[in-house]
Amino acid sequence: MDTLPPLVLILIAAGKKELRSSLIFYFLVLQCVLNMYANLLTIPNTNNLYIYHYNCLFSFFILSLFYIRLFNTPNTKRIIFGAALLFTLLFLIDTIYLEPMDQFNSNSFCLAAFILCGYSLYYFMRIFKNPTGTHISMSRDFWFNTGIFSYYTINFFIFITYNKLTIEKSPLLIYIWQLHNTIFLIMCIYFYVGIQCKTND
Amino acid sequence: MTEIKFVLGITFLLLLLTTFVIVFVFFYQKRFYLLKKEKQELVAKYAQLLLQSKIEIQEQTLQHVGQELHDNLGQVASLIKINLNTLQLEDTAATIEKIESTKGLTRQLIADIKSLSVSLGSDRVKQAGLVKAIEVEVERLNKTRQFIVTCQVGTAIPEIDTDKATILFRMAQEILNNAVKHSKAKHISISINNSNKLFILAFEDDGIGFNTEDNRQNAGAGLRNLSSRANLIEAQLRIQSLPGNGTRATIELLL
Numbered sequence A: 001m002d003t004l005p006p007l008v009l010i011l012i013a014a015g016k017k018e019l020r021s022s023l024i025f026y027f028l029v030l031q032c033v034l035n036m037y038a039n040l041l042t043i044p045n046t047n048n049l050y051i052y053h054y055n056c057l058f059s060f061f062i063l064s065l066f067y068i069r070l071f072n073t074p075n076t077k078r079i080i081f082g083a084a085l086l087f088t089l090l091f092l093i094d095t096i097y098l099e100p101m102d103q104f105n106s107n108s109f110c111l112a113a114f115i116l117c118g119y120s121l122y123y124f125m126r127i128f129k130n131p132t133g134t135h136i137s138m139s140r141d142f143w144f145n146t147g148i149f150s151y152y153t154i155n156f157f158i159f160i161t162y163n164k165l166t167i168e169k170s171p172l173l174i175y176i177w178q179l180h181n182t183i184f185l186i187m188c189i190y191f192y193v194g195i196q197c198k199t200n201d
Numbered sequence B: 001m002t003e004i005k006f007v008l009g010i011t012f013l014l015l016l017l018t019t020f021v022i023v024f025v026f027f028y029q030k031r032f033y034l035l036k037k038e039k040q041e042l043v044a045k046y047a048q049l050l051l052q053s054k055i056e057i058q059e060q061t062l063q064h065v066g067q068e069l070h071d072n073l074g075q076v077a078s079l080i081k082i083n084l085n086t087l088q089l090e091d092t093a094a095t096i097e098k099i100e101s102t103k104g105l106t107r108q109l110i111a112d113i114k115s116l117s118v119s120l121g122s123d124r125v126k127q128a129g130l131v132k133a134i135e136v137e138v139e140r141l142n143k144t145r146q147f148i149v150t151c152q153v154g155t156a157i158p159e160i161d162t163d164k165a166t167i168l169f170r171m172a173q174e175i176l177n178n179a180v181k182h183s184k185a186k187h188i189s190i191s192i193n194n195s196n197k198l199f200i201l202a203f204e205d206d207g208i209g210f211n212t213e214d215n216r217q218n219a220g221a222g223l224r225n226l227s228s229r230a231n232l233i234e235a236q237l238r239i240q241s242l243p244g245n246g247t248r249a250t251i252e253l254l255l
Helices: A004-014 A023-042 A049-071 A074-098 A106-129 A140-154 A156-168 A173-196 B002-085 B092-119 B124-128 B130-143 B162-183 B212-217 B221-232
Strands: B148-153 B187-195 B198-205 B235-241 B247-254
Touching (some): A004 A023, A004 A173, A023 A049, A049 A074, A049 A106, A106 A140, A106 A156, A140 A156, A140 A173, A156 A173, A156 B002, A173 B002, B002 B092, B002 B162, B124 B162, B130 B162, B130 B187, B162 B187, B162 B198, B162 B221, B212 B235, B221 B235
Antiparallel strands (some): B187 B198, B198 B247, B235 B247
C-alpha cells in the first residue's frame, strides 16, 4: 500500500517532461524505493526501522527544497535552510542518544512533520494574503502542498507514539501502520490531482 | 489498547481538521477567483464601453463635419466663386463692393474651417474638457437654427476623470440627439452644476415628452445604452417626462 501508489505516480509523472525534474517526483521515487526495501526486509522478519531514519531525513530535505522553490524569497530560503540545519542536528542527537537505528525515530518524524506542517500552512496563508489569479484547482503546487499537509498533519500522532508502541510490541501496531498507509494513499491521490494539473501557480 | 484508541481518535480528529483547512482554503480561493474574474470582466466591459463611446463621438464629429462641409463651407465657397466669376472690372464701384463681400466671405470661411478643425480633434473631451465639449455641441445645435439651446454652467466645476468625462459627454450627445430626433422641442436647456461633490448634468426640453413607464418597458437601445453607461461610471440617471410636458434628464455623478 505504500509502494504501489508512488510507483504508479512515478510512471505517470515520468511521461510529463516538466515533472521529471520536480522535487515531488524525487520524493515519490524515494518513498517508492525505501518503502519497497522496508517491505522486503519484513519478509525474513528483519528489523527495517533504520530505513525510516533515512526516509525521514531525505524526505525532509527534498520537501524543504520543494518549499524553497515554492516560496522563492530570500527570507524563506534562509529560514528553511536554518530549519534544515537545526533538524539535521536534532536528528543526529536523536539517532545517537535517544532513538538508535534499530528503533522507530518518532522524535525526528515528529519534528519533520511539525516543520513541514508549518511550511504548508504558510503556503495556505500566502494564498489568503495574495490569492492567485488562476483557479486553485488548476494549481499543481496547491495539490502537492495539500498532499504534504495532509500526510504530515494527520500522521503526527502516529509518529509521536509509534516508537513507544513498537517497543511495547502492541498487537494493534499493524492497524496503526495500515492507517498511516491509508493517509499516505490520500497524499498520493492529492499528488495525482497535482500531476494532472497544467500550471504550477 | 487505550493508547491506540487515543492515537486513532486524535488521528481521526486531525483528518477532520486538515479536511476542514483544505476545503476552507479551496473555497476561499475559488470565491476570490470568481470575484476577480467578475472584476476583470467589468474592467473589460468598461474599456469596451469607453472605446465605443470614443468611436461614437468620432462618428458624430465626422457626421457634423460632413454636414458643415456640405451646408456651410461649400455654400460659402460657392458664393466666393460666384462673386469672383461675376466681377465686372469696368464697374469699379461694384467691383470694390464684390471684393469687400468676397473678403468677408473668405474671413467667414477661414473662421468656419478653424472652428471645424477644433471639433475634429481626435479626443476633444480630453483636450478641451467636458464643459467645453458640451458648449461646442450646443453651438453646433444652435447653428442648425432649428432649436434654441442654452447652456448654463455653474461655478467651480471640478475636473472629471477623462474616461468618465468621455462617457458623460457621449451620454450628453445621446440625450441631445434624442431630443433633436424625437422631442419636436424648440428649446433645450442644459445646466452643469456641482454641489457637495455631486456633479449634476441636467437637460430639459419643451418637446412632446413621453410616458416613461411605457418607455421603460419597451426601452429602446438609446435608453438602455444610457442606463448601462450610467451604471458603469456609477452615476445616477433620472429621466422624467410626461406626454405633452417635455422631458428632463439628469445625470448625477459623485466625485
